Amino acid sequence: EPEVTQTPSHQVTQMGQEVILRCVPISNHLYFYWYRQILGQKVEFLVSFYNNEISEKSEIFDDQFSVERPDGSNFTLKIRSTKLEDSAMYFCASTSSYSNQPQHFGDGTRLSIL
Amino acid sequence: ILNVEQSPQSLHVQEGDSTNFTCSFPSSNFYALHWYRWETAKSPEALFVMTLNGDEKKKGRISATLNTKEGYSYLYIKGSQPEDSATYLCAAHNDYKLSFGAGTTVTVRA
Numbered sequence: 001e002p003e004v005t006q007t008p009s010h011q012v013t014q015m016g017q018e019v020i021l022r023c024v025p026i027s028n029h030l031y032f033y034w035y036r037q038i039l040g041q042k043v044e045f046l047v048s049f050y051n052n053e054i055s056e057k058s059e060i061f062d063d064q065f066s067v068e069r070p071d072g073s074n075f076t077l078k079i080r081s082t083k084l085e086d087s088a089m090y091f092c093a094s095t096s097s098y099s100n101q102p103q104h105f106g107d108g109t110r111l112s113i114l
Numbered sequence: 115i116l117n118v119e120q121s122p123q124s125l126h127v128q129e130g131d132s133t134n135f136t137c138s139f140p141s142s143n144f145y146a147l148h149w150y151r152w153e154t155a156k157s158p159e160a161l162f163v164m165t166l167n168g169d170e171k172k173k174g175r176i177s178a179t180l181n182t183k184e185g186y187s188y189l190y191i192k193g194s195q196p197e198d199s200a201t202y203l204c205a206a207h208n209d210y211k212l213s214f215g216a217g218t219t220v221t222v223r224a
Contacts, residue, residue, distance in 0.1 A: 031210075042216050045115065045213065045214075105150075107155075
């Protein structure tokens with residue numbers, strides 16, 4: 001069964017550094033998402049992406065965050081200048097349909113900011 | 115972001131017993147209700163997507179119901195097995211995003 005893959009599984013970065021989290025969604029999917037879960041808290045929506053542009057973004061997704069689908073297969077999340085509070089598990093998801101199909105999640109990238 | 119609540123936060127159930135737990139969500143501006151099963155160190159696995167009031171879905175020993183008018187969904191596990199131990203997340207879909215509850219962690223004791 002096709003899977004969403006995320007790399008790396010764990011990223012350790014110094015505060016203030018840029019980090020890029022990578023995702024390969026399922027190939028025929030059209031809608032792409034990033035979520036994160038800070039330890040002990042709910043999974044939070046960050047951004048959705050469709051037709052090569054952002055569909056919706058949360059208040060968390062400020063100017064330090066950006067997403068890209070550079071080559072038709074990868075979907076990346078960049079954090080320009082990381083803060084301690086960016087430490088979380090980041091999940092990528094994709095789906096073929098707007099709302100009546102499940103989202104398929106990757107295994108996540110654990111981001112630790114020192 | 116919709117306010118989605120799940121209860122209880124955790125529960126323990128004896129192997130072979132049945133159990134159920136709740137997800138509540140705002141009934142306005144609602145497109146779909148998702149249930150996911152999440153085991154530690156794995157990705158959330160989709161169980162159900164429900165859209166219509168009165169929807170009932172079943173997958174093996176797990177089933178779910180949806181009441182969109184009052185804004186709740188129940189997930190049922192019949193004859194719990196140790197492999198059912200996981201965190202069960204519900205999420206309400208609106209405006210291109212999922213709003214998640216905090217999850218119900220189920221531990222099945224042999």
